[in-house]
Structure formats: C-alpha cells, structure tokens
Amino acid sequence: MIRVALAVALGGAVGSVLRFLASSWVAGQWPRHFYMGTLAVNLFGCLLIGLLSGLFLTRTELPLELRVGLITGVLGGFTTFSSFSLEILKLMESGRLFEAAGYLLCSVLGGLLAAWCGLLLARLAS
Numbered sequence: 001m002i003r004v005a006l007a008v009a010l011g012g013a014v015g016s017v018l019r020f021l022a023s024s025w026v027a028g029q030w031p032r033h034f035y036m037g038t039l040a041v042n043l044f045g046c047l048l049i050g051l052l053s054g055l056f057l058t059r060t061e062l063p064l065e066l067r068v069g070l071i072t073g074v075l076g077g078f079t080t081f082s083s084f085s086l087e088i089l090k091l092m093e094s095g096r097l098f099e100a101a102g103y104l105l106c107s108v109l110g111g112l113l114a115a116w117c118g119l120l121l122a123r124l125a126s
Helices: 002-029 036-058 064-078 081-093 097-125
Strands: none
Touching: 002 036, 002 064, 036 064, 036 081, 036 097, 081 097
C-alpha cells in the first residue's frame, strides 16, 4: 500500500507541474481568455483518462503502482475542475454569462466526448 501511495504522490507532483506549465502557456497565448488554459488541460486530461483506463482494462499485468500512479496521481494532479468552478463564478460575477455558459458546456460535453474518444482509441489499439 505504501508503494501505491508513493506512486500517487509522485504522479500528483508531476501532474501539477504539467498543469501549471500547460495552463501558463495557453494563458500567455490568449490572456483575455484566462480560462482557456484550464479548459485545454481538462479536455486533454479527460482524453488521457479514457485512453489509459481503456488500455489498463486489457493490460492487467502492468503494476498497480504504475496504473494508479498515472490515473490517480498524474491525471489527478493535472486536471483542474476546482479551478474550473472558480473561473465560472468569476465570469458570472463579471457579467460574462454567455462566456460562462459556453465554457461550462464545452468543458462538460467536451470532456465526456474526449473520454469516449480515449476509450475508442484504447479499443482500437488492443
């Protein structure tokens, strides 16, 4: 159990740094649309979690530490739905209701679509 917990901790650190780098880069490209970094990270994280989950269903011989470290650790540290919620509130408070609604719909529906695509990709690969 301690090895799994350490894998999650290490993965979480890696995922958090990757989230910071990716969000910072996207925000630098589109500063007015500060939330686009979080959107990009969430959609990509959803795609990856679908892909990895699908692959791990057929690759049960892979060590538990690797599987949990990647999904719970790296992707848990990488995706940012708490930031997403705060950004929706900020948009709403600043009167940007249409942008808030678009961001919400793109994140939720896009995330579901990306996870589904990841599962499909995993099935094609096996």
